[in-house]
Amino acid sequence: MxxxxxxxxxxxxxxxxxxxxxxxxxxxxxxxxxxxxxxxxxxxxxxxxxxxxxxxxxxxxxxxxxxxxxxxxxxxxxxxxxxxxxxxxxxxxxxxxxxxxxxxxxxxxxxxxxxxxxxxxxxxxxxxxxxxxxxxxxxxxxxxxxxxxxxxxxxxxxxxxxxxxxxxxxxxxxxxxxxxxxxxxxxxxxxxxxxxxxxxxxxxxxxxxxxxxxxxxxxxxxxxxxxxxxxxxxxxxxxxxxxxxxAQLSRLDAQIDTREQRWPLLAGLLAEIPGVTPQGRDARVDRNPYYMAMFRIPGLREQERNQLVDELVARGVPAFAAFRAIYRCDAFWERAAPMETIDDIARRCPNTEEIFRDSIWLHHRTLLGTEEQMHRVAEILAEVVARR
CATH class of the missing domain: 3.40.640.10 (Type I PLP-dependent aspartate aminotransferase-like (Major domain))
Structure with missing residues (x-):
């Protein structure tokens, strides 16, 4: 299916x-x-x-x-x-x-x-x-x-x-x-x-x-x-x-095993694409279920990132824009908001300011695919990035 x-x-x-x-x-x-x-x-x-x-x-x-x-x-x-x-x-x-x-x-x-x-x-x-x-x-x-x-x-x-x-x-x-x-x-x-x-x-x-x-x-x-x-x-x-x-729990372990095997391959392929930086991993994390296959394209503007995501989706890659910084969502300011402005918080959160604008994630079902499919996903991303 x-x-x-x-x-x-x-x-x-x-x-x-x-x-x-x-x-x-x-x-x-x-x-x-x-x-x-x-x-x-x-x-x-x-x-x-x-x-x-x-x-x-x-x-x-x-x-x-x-x-x-x-x-x-x-x-x-x-x-x-x-x-x-x-x-x-x-x-x-x-x-x-x-x-x-x-x-x-x-x-x-x-x-x-x-x-x-x-x-x-x-x-x-x-x-x-x-x-x-x-x-x-x-x-x-x-x-x-x-x-x-x-x-x-x-x-x-x-x-x-x-x-x-x-x-x-x-x-x-x-x-x-x-x-x-x-x-x-x-x-x-x-x-x-x-x-x-x-x-x-x-x-x-x-x-x-x-x-x-x-x-x-x-x-x-x-x-x-x-x-x-x-x-x-x-x-x-x-x-x-x-x-x-x-029933879902009964197959979780095997799915994690597969994603743990696929991510190093996909991450290595993505890292070879100029401008693409996969999410890092702390060595102390000895089992990562990879809910998302995340990567950044530093320097990419938010609208450019969104267009790139649309192109990936059109090519059949289940891609998504990253979460917005929570303080840049209207919902954040509706209830019990901090006594700061958006700009105040943004100054305290320089990494967030960059990551939410230039990062993309692929649905974890991507990492349940074959090694051949990992190569194809990377090829499509390389083609889309190159056109950008």
Missing amino acids: TDQGTENLNLPHWPQFDDKERAGVLRALEQGQWWRITGSEVDAFEEEFGEYHGASHTLAVTNGTHALELALEVLGVGPGTEVIVPAFTFISSSQAAQRLGAVAVPVDVEPETYCIDVVAAEAAVTDRTRAIMPVHMAGHLADMDALSKLSTATGVPLVQDAAHAHGARWKGKRVGELGSIAAFSFQNGKLMTAGEGGAVLFPDAALYEQAFLRHSCGRPREDRSYLHRTSGSNFRLNEFSAAVLR
Whole structure:
């Protein structure tokens, strides 16, 4: 099966599914209990996903944005508080804090990995900071050694935005073994998907129990008397999505293996194209699932980059423009905005200013292709860049 726009390359489709998903949906249907409180699929998925990531406590939720919001809420994020986020990320990273009434404080990212600059994060810590949110950009883990030291020194907890990082490892440790909360997304384009969905990994039982209450309208699991013990919302995942995610998880490892094999080849080919710089990799990341195959063309203006992306798409390459700097999105300024101007933040974030304008990413299904297809993708990019 191929997407309509990729016939000439015949790249693998996404999402991928087979009889495992079909059997899971039927299993969820026939159990006769389609609600997570009375069904078994969500419970089973939480156990399996948590075990895969080395987490002691896992909570499945409606989507990745809600996963971040819930993680921040149990840490006391709310009006009058601040959350440090990378300036180069998807807008959910900041919106999760802002919807709780907190101020999202953008800081710059590293020019090679596009992950949060720990020195910049340290400079942004105040007595109002309640969380630091590293985003594992494109599956590449942020510097968890330096971030853990910063968290210990300041007393500010980390919330890993791991929406891109299913199955990633840092120096042999899985995401759930890094000692901090981590939030995942299962949106349609993610490394495993049920269309929508999310999960939060917790390092201890107390945070998990509070999160469970808040994700279920403040109601305990065994409650029959509507004893809502805390404020919350309905972030419960449904049984059908959980059944699909169990099947998706079963093939994740093999897909990561393939992408880990293909990226060095594709990155090497891209690096040979004049002006193209692939995303770097910290040697301490010993497993990168590559949610995106990212690269930059330094000096390219934003409109030129966008036109180049359009040309790649027209040639059958699943290419996308990079995320906008969050402070250059109107949505960022609608709620709990910092007491700075766009120009103020831009001056603090020179790497972000360049990366969001000149970087391109290819969907991870590209890296599920053959070695021959990696060569063809690089050839097409070289042709398009040469015309520019």
